[in-house]
Every structure is written in structure tokens, then in C-alpha cells.
Amino acid sequence: MHCTRLPLGYTKMFCCW
Numbered sequence: 001m002h003c004t005r006l007p008l009g010y011t012k013m014f015c016c017w
Helices: none
Strands: 002-005 013-016
16 A cells, blocks of 8 residues: 555545555
């Protein structure tokens, strides 16, 4: 799994498996 920050100043992380 890798997680990256979302653009546009999102505070949540987008995780992909």
C-alpha cells in the first residue's frame, strides 16, 4: 500500500493497494 497527499490542499491521504 502507498499513500499520497491529495492536491488542492486536501488534508486527507489517498491510499492505493
